[in-house]
Ligand SMILES: [Ca+2]
């Protein structure tokens with residue numbers, strides 16, 4: 001079990017090691033013998049809530065008989081980069097994926113909406129959801145890894161920043177490794193005086209038919225916005241969704257991390273209200289299967 005957290009500047013360190021072009025890496029391809037059946041009942045449900053200036057949650061609910069195997073969300077409207085998706089989680093019971101949007105500490109002029117996105121399927125063999133929490137953070141950033149039970153693969157991820165009442169601690173990373181998920185957060189550019197921690201949820205299952213992971217990075221620069229897609233190979237579809245900001249140092253917020261089609265995961269992020277002078281990028285994870 002690799003599980004734990006620390007107070008290092010994880011995002012920045014990862015940015016340093018991942019600064020080169022990482023294009024269309026296909027990782028963790030599972031060799032399967034014999035006939036493989038597709039995961040049945042696969043669908044992607046997307047809902048968008050009201051446009052206003054209040055903190056709010058939006059749930060995307062799976063059809064009867066199916067469960068959430070992955071999910072994501074997006075913010076649209078005014079204040080992009082100032083509204084954090086700081087809580088992105090499958091709901092208990094696995095019937096919906098929930099995304100909460102909250103404004104930064106000095107608010108946003110204008111209205112915005114939350115979109116939630118659920119990847120749903122007839123429960124694949126071995127489906128189980130496990131969660132854990134980091135220790136309270138004493139640094140400006142933190143991360144937490146939650147492993148799947150032995151032999152299972154991580155196909156979906158949820159994460160939450162706990163302890164801040166607005167988006168003063170930014171949920172930066174919802175990363176899917178082969179057998180674990182990693183959730184990371186960072187205090188905003190002016191810091192946060194309170195205590196906070198991270199919750200991480202891994203949606204795990206037996207290896208999926210034809211499972212492969214596609215990871216793609218945006219360019220690495222100090223542009224105000226960055227976006228990238230991870231596209232599933234021909235014959236496979238998106239089953240799991242992940243994304244992360246590398247090098248954002250709490251001054252970049254995810255504005256989109258979701259399946260934008262049955263074969264594509266899109267991740268976008270934008271710098272905060274007064275910008276960010278360093279280079280950063282976003283990374284998209286697609287767990288693809290037949
Ligand atoms: Ca603001």
Ligand SMILES: [Ca+2]
Nearest residue numbers: 168188190191
């Ligand atoms: Ca602050």
Ligand SMILES: [Ca+2]
Nearest residue numbers: 189251274275
């Ligand atoms: Ca800033």
